[in-house]
Amino acid sequence: MKVAPEKLKVIAPATGEQIGEIDETPISQVDNFYQNSRFAFNQWSQLDVSERLDYLQKLKLVIVEQMDEVAKVVAKDTGKVLTEALIADVMPSIDGIDHICKHGEKVLKRRKVKTSILLMGKKSYIEYMPRGVVLVISPWNYPFQLAMVPIVSALASGNTVILKPSEVTPQVGKCIEDLFSKAGFPEGVVQVAHGGKEVGAAFTNGKPDYIFFTGSVRTGKIIQEVAAKQLIPTTLELGGKDPMIVFADAHLERAAKGAAWAAFTNSGQVCMSAERLYVEKNVYHSFLSLLKKEISALKQGTDIDSDVGSMTFPAQIQIVKEQLTDALSKGAVLEAGLPPEKWEDGMFLPLTVVTNVNHDMKMIQEESFGPIIPVIPFESEDEVVALANDSVYGLNASVWTKDIDKARRIASKLVTGAVVINDAIISIANHGLPFGGAKQSGIGRYHGEAGLRIFCHEKAIVEDSGRKKSEIHWYPYKGKYPLFLTLLKSYFQKQRNWLTFINSFLSILKKS
Ligand code: ADP
8 A cells, every 4th residue: 555655844934824745755765765866876977077067057047047936935934034035045056056167177177296206207196086975964044055055066076966955944945856857957866855854864874975964063963973883974064153253443333234134144043143242342332232223223024125034943942032041040131132031922033132141151152043142342352262262163253343464363263164354154155165164063164175075085096107117115125125214314304315315216226
């Protein structure tokens, strides 16, 4: 008897209405997915990079053609405002494809590297060989970009892909599946497995050749454990608790506008949102007034002109609530927003600013992933660097000052995967830069050259013409040791002695 598939409900978080349902992928299908993927890999991996990039170009044009529709699916499925769906989810994906199409061939090309003189007469190369089947597990906060960019990077590098999109935003997963099908990718090159964590776990256990995961630290650690048992390489893009540092000599109005955006874009559900705001003491009060003024002008809602949308994932509201309750019980002061007991039901949270906070509070130590920002005064560069680095996370950070030397000095001292000076978050938007975190923010990098090469085995090739009968490092060793000693000393000593080097080399050659 054929069993009807389980359904994933598609709920629009902003309104709570059910807007559809999607068939969940039965776990019994996992092996089939991998078989299809491995079968497709045999041909896909044999295409020239330029042929694979032609497919990506087609995909890009399909997305461009349907940009408005895709942005609307993303907005509806996440509750984010339409402008953010377009500029922060759809646009970076298209730009990522564009970047790969421009640079992919060069990045993946076989490269010649210098060969040490000790390997005289040989040539050395690096080649990039696709790994096989890449499992991409993606989250709900930027469900389009954080699935699409790893997928297209893995594809360009010659891999086939299985995507397990977040069950919280399943409609976006379906939309991605449809876009690849419209772009005419060969059967099995990209497959989408719909479902929740059980489906994710089943695919993780299915022995992919690489796992690219974006999500929580908790799940990242589970995936890393499973992967370790099979020695499967991974990239883990996890959470953040990004500091924003505002010095007194910053353009304060700009910094206040920037802080409102960096803290509340996507309702703060951004791994790189500003989650700790450090402001130099002598401008602390004036900056706080500017920030509050900015926030009071923001419009929350679902219409096309809204600034801040709803939360996406109901469980996240509880986390934000607990952090705020903890902080208020320890003496924190609400500068904007409402105490949790006065929050209305639903997915729109008050835009919240909190002061009188310290590093013992959950709100400072744990990721909030909501529209809430604590503001803390500081007095010196050293103090603020120590505060900023006092976190288990290290994803991104921002430094705001007109003194660029100071900004660069601070940037170099921050233990993070990226730093933005006089803006925030946007380092992810430059596909030429590596993206990834330090500490518990993750393992590995993507975007840029790394983004294509992580999906390849980096193969070292040394080439000899094969015309000589023997090599100096081969048998017999008889009589070679003292000659090698002289050769190596003449080569590695402070002043290289070429005459001795050549003489001892020729003597060893005679004995080979
Ligand atoms: P969040 O809690 O913010 O949704 P998660 O890290 O739990 O973040 O989810 C990110 C992605 O990981 C989702 O696609 C989810 O279904 C998937 N996932 C969750 N748990 C597991 C697991 N144990 N194994 C594989 N994938 C998982």
